[in-house]
Amino acid sequence: MNPETETVAPAFPDGVAPAKPCCGGAGCGRPRGSGSARKSTGLGRCVAPGLAGLLVWWLVYRNLESLAAWLTYSVLRLDHGSHLGAAVQFFVYESPKVLMLLVLIVFAVGIVRSFFTPERTRRILSGKRMSVGNVLAALLGIVTPFCSGSAVPLFIGFVTAGVPLGVTFSFLVSAPMVNEVALVLLFGLFGWKVAGLYLGTGLVIAIASGWVIGRLRMEKYIEEWVFEMPVSNRSEEDPQNWLARVRLGGEAVRDIVGNVWLYVLIGIAVGAGIHGYVPENFLASIMGKGAWWSVPLAVLLGVPMYSNAAGIIPIVQALLGKGAALGTVLAFMMSVTALSLPEAIILRKVLKPRLIATFFGVVAIGIMFVGWLFNFLM
């Protein structure tokens, strides 16, 4: 029985196959998990293949741009400066680039997350005062494994263990919004400044909105049955050794990249269309700095869109290139990731409508403020 190949092998064909030029590089990223796994001889055996894989990854990544140009203009013989050429080049460059970044970062974050189980995060946060607790919760939201399907059990687990309501909300805002997939896409398509701005302002919104909700003392708007639940005292599972952590990184890649790659490709394809065919500055009048109402509109549009940040960012990047303002674009992204209608419906099981409305209202105002701030400053 070989557990390793079983868990790790499927991640690849699924996640990366469609992006032809990156198979080599991405494929090499993986053996770190699988190569070492055969026998549990420890981490030593997978350091060398891991480094080699990383080197190949880097070489391929560095040359993607020229590779894409070569493919577009020499192999496919499209005309320089044509609409189709621009769109195709955008697609064959961005899709392998983003997928390669995703595989690498998700793998790394998967390992980091093996140190932060929800149980451990809860122990850190329980009994914490407001303010310090809000900051900690927002930061832990980045590294604690979270999927929106688990929002309700997590909420109950936190609240019954004595994590203050406001602190819990800081976590619930930060966890879906400031996540590695969004950050990777922002970094890959916009550069580190925008990714950094998103990270920083996302944390501020999470901290501030949790603090406000805490100050409003809305504990009575939690459904009563929540408090009748037994306080869970499950031990903090820890994978113990590095091999297990590396394996968790591989599982994260299979899970996350396996789920989002199609959205990413569709998003990049739509972005490529906009990039090639929509004229420069076309959007300046409706999504530019001058239009103050574009920020609240972006937030409103973002709410019904759910967990498709992966597909939305490439589109948004193309919009930005055509004259949309950065603040508007950031507000849109935050609204898509942090607020979603399905989440509100799920949360209704544990929260009374008034608390849900407050939650959405406070976070939406925070996002709009960030949007306006950037449009004003930049």
Next chain:
Amino acid sequence: MKTLQILGTGCARCDALAEAVKKAAAELGIEHQLQKVTDLRQIMSFGVMTTPALVVDGSVRATGKVPSHAELKTLLSATN
């Protein structure tokens, strides 16, 4: 006879876990009864914070993930 319970509010991963558990249990030849627990209060009564979760004879064995086939076999064959 083991009682196996899958905790989860009906997400895709819960179904994946149920299938994986069925497969592993069949391979081990474990006589069992598989039950999907979808009611939120019932799920919470096990004290889990992430779903899907696997419960074997009343004790929580895995949470928030679909364990690999090999891992599932270990989880299922272990005695309480």
